[in-house]
Amino acid sequence: MTSVDHFWAVIPAGGAGTRLWPLSRAGAPKFLHDLTGSGRSLLQATVDRLGPLADDRILVVTGAAHLPAVARQLPDVTDAHLLAEPTPRDSMAAIGLAAALLEREDPDAVMGSFAADHVIPDGAAFGACVRDAIAAAEAGWLVTLGIEPTYAATGFGYIHVGEAMEDVPAFHVKEFVEKPSAPVATQYVDSGDYRWNAGMFVVRPTVLLDLLAENDPGFAADLRAIAAGGEEAMARLWPTLPKIALDHAVAEPAAAAGRIAVVPGAFDWEDIGDFASLGDLLDPDASSGALTVLGDESLVHARSSSGLVIPGGGRFVAVLGLDDIVVVDTPDAVLVASRDHAQDVKAVVSALKDAGRTDLV
């Protein structure tokens, strides 16, 4: 397969991944870690996945603090394509900045936005889905990728899928819906009419910015001014941009106006919300009763135990007589949790912040 001319992959690399503490930290977020044992970080795997489609047309938008680590992990991405946000201002500003720059750089550009910390094992199925989305985007649509739900998740938003389009390989979107309750989620999944919203979309930069301008003309104008004005404009305008998610700023109003398309994706997708879902990802056969080691197996000795061990501190880890255990060792902190309490990791991070231990979060 050849790459798609004028297709640009935009990778917003942000988010702390608090529920993956102590592996994921403010200074070393989830996307910088190899969480699949593939030898590549989630960010690197995202770039690997997009290379066949975008070639070297890859833009990464990340926090200024993470720019050095991102640059080291991605030696093949040119410096000019690594964009640093001076301060975090949520996804609309980050992705909108990329759109404004691309609008100037390549008038025929179609951009796709894909988070740096998602896991998609089947790159070919993903690529086919994106190619359909590109076709729809070229026709002027804002095109989301809709993930086929594998269970009645309450942690994701859903896309209500409408009629098939005639001229492009996509469907109309009836509505974006927020994270549902469990009964509603079950209803969504049973109906077959709903898809998970993974925040992945493909669009012409100008279409995206014009949709934003319909709701917030100043915001779109400021993004275009930053793209035109360089460092001075960035320093002056960036701190004034609204902190808002792209879903709220553009996708939801556009859906309500019938302006969004969806391409159903037939590929597995995982955003690794916590260590329980990471354990599932690494050992899909949950009934195996085995212990999964992410990292150097020679550092782990387990007896009568199952679960997930990450020996990330270079130290030896012994686990005895514990089922569904999560042990994450790092140089300055160790987490020991039952799988059922994987979500409580967030509370540990809060407690550490409250205690002034910002060195650990």
Add this chain to the structure above:
Amino acid sequence: MTSVDHFWAVIPAGGAGTRLWPLSRAGAPKFLHDLTGSGRSLLQATVDRLGPLADDRILVVTGAAHLPAVARQLPDVTDAHLLAEPTPRDSMAAIGLAAALLEREDPDAVMGSFAADHVIPDGAAFGACVRDAIAAAEAGWLVTLGIEPTYAATGFGYIHVGEAMEDVPAFHVKEFVEKPSAPVATQYVDSGDYRWNAGMFVVRPTVLLDLLAENDPGFAADLRAIAAGGEEAMARLWPTLPKIALDHAVAEPAAAAGRIAVVPGAFDWEDIGDFASLGDLLDPDASSGALTVLGDESLVHARSSSGLVIPGGGRFVAVLGLDDIVVVDTPDAVLVASRDHAQDVKAVVSALKDAGRTDLV
């Protein structure tokens, strides 16, 4: 209370404490650690307990490798009273050497031998028991301390207590019995006639060596030759001494010959065999459901958990949703175990040895 003239406390400081790995190591055995949170190591606490009885007449016998650590922990014990075994040759050689030296140094000496790694919270009750034992030892008996059993332990030897003596505050010993099966242990405890053998005894040095000479005259002669001959004799004879426990070399045959007395001890005693018994010691109210921290509590954050956490690596330890958990953090290894599997720690140490990781054991 004043100290007892001519009473010498001998403290054999040996044993690896394998079941307390990774805290206890070959290079830093159990007795060097503060396992009670008192601020004193088990060795230091042993010396503290014996000071009121022996004043500065305290001899420590330890491996040459541990001599520097022992010397640092015991600044008040003179160098001449810290005896180094060139190589480990079991308890008869270690304690017999102390006896042979004392026989020469103080013809009126009565020695008491007390392991460096036992925990005895009630120093006054212990002291009263030892004073009775000294009285019986002055009359020529080999006197053991018999610990009142608190449960039907299968991990200790027992002393079958006979008739009370008339002239000294002690009882005859009918028999030493090896570690019993559970039903036999229950029978022993129910009968009220048995005491735990904690390996603590009081005796005149000459009586001890003469009892040894009855079974192994060469062994006793060699020990006396080492005491008389200094370094040269030590280098020549020590490597030839039998490796045998004092119980087998002296106590059991002497008991069979009716030559041993026992003073029942009315004090709590714990040898901290593993992390389960350490947990009991630190939190006797087993039903409390609380998490005990041995060390710096500010390094531990626990939620919905009970058990024992030892943050010995200076790192932060988070424990979530685990009951009866044992977490032991050290600079190069971390143990995570269920309380029920605390004994399996020994198997980890064996596996590490097999894998050539002697740096970790």
